[in-house]
Amino acid sequence: MMMSRKIAAGSAAIVGALIATASAHADEPRMLKELSPDGGGACFSRVYDASHLKAHPHQKVARIFFYHGPDPVSRPSEDPTDGLGTAGYNGFMATTVRGASKPEWVGGWCNVSGETGEKAAIHCGMECDRTMAELSLDAKGRLKVDAFDRDIYLDIGAEDELGTAEYERQALGTDDNGFLLERRPAADCKAEFARIAPANPALGDPLRIRLKPDQPFCFGRDYSAEHLASHPEQVTQTIRVFRGAAQVASFAAQGKAGDWPNGADLVVAMTTRKGDAKATQTYSCQGEADQWRCVAIVATGVASCDLSEKEIYLRRGANGTMMLANPKESLPLTDLCQAGGDTKSDDKVFRLEAMPQSACSQ
Structure with a gap:
């Protein structure tokens, strides 16, 4: 029984946790100078306060972080290619919805899709030809996140499979798009992604x-x-x-x-x-x-x-x-x-x- 890595975070029973696998293949992430002029990890984020969320009842996302760089989620693994990136992913998005204790996340490939430069359009894709987000920088260096689908953490065809009521419960809100994120130290993003699956010191080395x-x-x-x-x-x-x-x-x-x-x-x-x-x-x-x-x-x-x-x-x-x-x-x-x-x-x-x-x- 094999299950491919589901990029959205989730919980499973112990047998399922032992069986679930993560594909880690050896492509170094491609760094975009538009997001990372110095070639290092680039972090953008926004944490919404209570007053903003009250004024936007159809927005579920309370915290959103985007990281451009090597995989910030994977732990030391059994795969000999560990540490060389996750299938070449260079973009990772983590969002925490209202009331949730930890983020969900997705990873994908980000590349410039328009004119190069500070205001270049950047497309981030995922497996199965899905879009993770369309990115751009404004004049103040803030990251605009568009085309962030409500069902980004759900399987293709989830609306038909789950039915309207359950889909609305699991999907993001109708206002969860058009985010404007501030540039932050890379350590902030790494700390946020670490909340997804905190390392257990008792486990020691793989x-x-x-x-x-x-x-x-x-x-x-x-x-x-x-x-x-x-x-x-x-x-x-x-x-x-x-x-x-x-x-x-x-x-x-x-x-x-x-x-x-x-x-x-x-x-x-x-x-x-x-x-x-x-x-x-x-x-x-x-x-x-x-x-x-x-x-x-x-x-x-x-x-x-x-x-x-x-x-x-x-x-x-x-x-x-x-x-x-x-x-x-x-x-x-x-x-x-x-x-x-x-x-x-x-x-x-x-x-x-x-x-x-x-x-x-x-």
Whole structure:
């Protein structure tokens, strides 16, 4: 189950959060001298006071920030291309509506579409040929934001899909356009975008930093009888996720350290409360956004079904733990060729602790 990055901010349950991915590809943002004469990040913003909002009842936006420069939202990720921009985006808009606790945001590509110079027209586009905004600078250097659609944070065709009432509730107001923003220090925009998804210091470095390509690791959990009694739908009794000497040697022979964790193999071993023998499965991983997407593989020459959709996801947890998500039947609880559909038990998300390598010996 894969979901492409939705630029609008939102919340999700823990499984969805572990699965959601962010596309970060390696195009440096193109800086426009009209917005950034010195080539650095450019910030424009406006925060509306209560009297303005009272006089404009059809305006939902209470705070609006535009940033021109490298991605101000993404955190250090598992993707080896992290830090090189978000698909070449060089324009980012964050708005907070009345009563909201944090902004929603969009990103896109901004380019001069008219005559160059201080008053040049700048078009900012998004995926699917959508317009993020039309920008221009006035004589005082303020940024005029036009063509800012009411459904900029909604999917295409949302009005028909949601119906009139729900669309009006989710869309921006009829007066949410024609904003005039003052130039501000770049730090102001970075602080505003940081409100979208505040960094959690307890998470520490991403897995690709914590786990080294030339070193084995072992994470796992042994569930107590008390825990299993309180989770009657959980089948898993013990679980291990590890790279041993064989997996380290395989990456040394075939992988590239600069691409880590892409191409890293790992093993999942489990026992169940049913008393079955230990089951193991090997997976091949790729870094995607802030997680590892690991696809089940089989030994060469072994007859099997197509395991390309049998996936698990790994993400760093708080205080040195590792989170494993099993959104579908992708763990060796049963024969992966026989299982199908979503996991219907409590065996969906595991918080795993670091263990000595001896605990993961095969």
